[in-house]
Amino acid sequence: MQNFHPIASKYETLKARLLEINDITSAAGLLYWDQATYMPPGGATARGRQIATLRQIAHQKFTDPALGELLEDLKSYEESLEYDSDAASLIRVTRRKYQKAIQVPEEFMARMSKHHSATYAVWAKARAENDFRAVQPYLEKNLELSQEMASFFPGYEHIADPLIDFYDYGMTVAQLRPLFTDLKSKLIHLVEAIASQPPIDNSFLHQHFPEHQQLNFTRKVVTSLGYDFNRGRQDKTLHPFMTKFSLGDVRITTRVYENDFSQALFSSIHETGHALYEQGICPSYEGSPLANGTSAGIHESQSRLWENTIGRSRGFWGYFYPQLQGVFLNQLKHISVDQFYRGINKVERSLIRTDADEVTYNLHVAIRFELELDLLAGKLTIQDLPEAWNQRYESDLGIRPQGDRDGVMQDVHWYSGLIGGQFQGYTLGNAIAAQIYQTAIRRNPAITVDIEQGKFDTLHQWLKENIYQHGSKYTPNELLERVTGQPLTIEPFITYIYQKYHGLYDLNSFNLGKDIGQEINH
């Protein structure tokens, strides 16, 4: 049968191929979700293999030369369309990912995936036993694999650039390092100022809060924020994450500590931020590469925006605190909303990144980011990594891990994926959250007023319209320019963090330095 619309037909073929790949990847995602929530111990061996098998098949299909030919055939079609039309964007984003994917040999992908699974298992045991040396050879091998991965992308300026590019497309060490260095020095200064003030008492957060009450309250909060339980669900896990199997099935996970009220609630709001992004993507992108958040940093900006900028704000608790007191009357009846607000924003020099407050958090990230740059560049060995880690904690945070369990082995990232690329997104997230929120409330001042009334829809809709709906259509840099009118900057974050903690810690009498004073006032 003659085809009267060869280009339209090729475009449909491209979409069908991408949909198949999406389905395989989504299935791998469900296998992972199940592994982290409900899978019995006996399923572990086969499950690791099954996830690897699906990912390998997806990779094979995505790197099929026939896909490359389709993209080539569609080039003139793409050029005939507006840059930000859905079709041009789909072809453009697919081509970008395709050209990256075909650089990586299938054999390498399988080898790396297998090694990551093995390393994960050894790490879990080594961490429990506080025995870094047990996992050291695996980590050494993983560093080699990460360097090998970078080697498939010659022409980089820094060896970490191709790895960063996987997560935060278009960002480089050259762009990020100065920003991070600047941020770090300002935060160290702020943490010092805070440390010289009387500590906040947050002991009331460590009373007994029954699990089911925590989960009920959490569910109420995340529903208010806009999380759609008809298109998602929440389950318990060891390390909370968000995952998506389709735009109609975007799940969050949490963990509950009955002696720490903060964990379940704030990690749930965090994952809800990720989920709102995915649930808000334009439905017609379903099953295509456009139907994902555009980068790790932009994604993290949404989780941090909801978790910290909103979830730890005075306005938010002005609305929710009476409800919370109603649920936990015995625990909170003598705690005022201001005490509570101060308690959940206590700044503390601590060892564990995931437990860190929003001021020290970026110092934790900076340590990892800088260490992995050194590892990749051959300036630091895995052998010396634990000591380098501990020294950095001592110098930047003024606190030294007593064991590698709470030091270099605390995060799963290096033990289950690439060394390099995974950490910068966390700090980018905080910076971008501030940059975006600053724009949002300038454009629509009703946002903050509405939040005080428990109306989160104003912000949610603004974010959906400006960010969520676009999925991966724009690169992170394009999106930032488009939304905020300027490139990535850490200034809004510095302003936000100084203003907030200035008030919380009564820092008026402190000389915060010329630069910082200016930022507070601008």
Next chain:
Amino acid sequence: MQNFHPIASKYETLKARLLEINDITSAAGLLYWDQATYMPPGGATARGRQIATLRQIAHQKFTDPALGELLEDLKSYEESLEYDSDAASLIRVTRRKYQKAIQVPEEFMARMSKHHSATYAVWAKARAENDFRAVQPYLEKNLELSQEMASFFPGYEHIADPLIDFYDYGMTVAQLRPLFTDLKSKLIHLVEAIASQPPIDNSFLHQHFPEHQQLNFTRKVVTSLGYDFNRGRQDKTLHPFMTKFSLGDVRITTRVYENDFSQALFSSIHETGHALYEQGICPSYEGSPLANGTSAGIHESQSRLWENTIGRSRGFWGYFYPQLQGVFLNQLKHISVDQFYRGINKVERSLIRTDADEVTYNLHVAIRFELELDLLAGKLTIQDLPEAWNQRYESDLGIRPQGDRDGVMQDVHWYSGLIGGQFQGYTLGNAIAAQIYQTAIRRNPAITVDIEQGKFDTLHQWLKENIYQHGSKYTPNELLERVTGQPLTIEPFITYIYQKYHGLYDLNSFNLGKDIGQEINH
């Protein structure tokens, strides 16, 4: 590099290919499990497509001509080995399935899968609204698809034979129909005799039994039977099933009715029977076509054996009833173990197959089996199916559905899969359970004594050794001959059912007919 062991290498290649296919199929299984347990409503559309995508990929890979060439190359190797060696069996079983699979065009598989998904969705709504006509066109199309499926296997005697062959390899209408007809007439006679006796009072089963207590007791029971929760788990669903993602992850599901004690417990024991089979397969078969129960009928024999032969026996409850009374003291303190035993074995003419007792159950199955033979052979139209259904219920069971919801729309099978092949396995299961159990207790009389002591390991180990470990190594007929020394027969089931219900309903004074009397005494 020269290969010094070309045959060994080809055998390893075959196993690697089969493992990949197994992983894809297992992933599809998990997607289904999740759909039936935890998936939010918004996930439905994509999930149906994702399952279909994975199954299609698995089918493509299994019908790859390269697999056929491997099997061809391995023919002489297979012939050089003992018939029941693992390697010969793996090659033989794979070849059999391959030769069947390549008859079915990939395009047809995709079309059928898509139609089954669509039909399922329409059925769920039509059933809720008691509106058969809404799903009728879908069912008509499904009948055509089932007939088309049969057409890929020319040379059959009855059009249902190729479909039965998918589920119960080697069985045919010619073999089964006489057995089923004989069984039916004997059961109708028995049901009539029972109906003329005073009904058993089982109203105590319909008190309030709190869900968590039911689930706790159920968990205790299935653990005692040998179900390994380290290699499985139990979750709630609408229509209970067993599923396996690896030999280390074999899951069961259940549903709980707080006003009906029987549901959760007996359906859990039923699914546990299926699960014990899968958990008991030789671990070295993992990921190969040998690592599955060998047929629907043999599988069902294990679920029915544990559910009915054991779970509804006097010996079983002699052990468990005091524990049950301990849990449900208020509900059961005035009910003796004998009253309880009679209550859970009450025979009743009822409309719903899945709720039927073990006497009338096979009459439900016979109706479906015979109707689908007529549908496939073109002797009955879908248009006339509801009335034919109702008439058969009236003539065989003496009871007529008031609506199609409780009639022709009650079972999911025809609305989500082939019409033909799926039902005979249920009655085969009952017959084979009796045939196998008769052999088991003849060979090891300790089995019944041990059950009265709550020791189920004696039976479990016997079944594991004689049936479970072999997976799909033997065909159903081979396995029956091997285990019981004779071909498939319904006599042990007739003997079992008459002996048991003779006692329960005091049928001594009734003339059960010459044939039946002989069977009871033989």
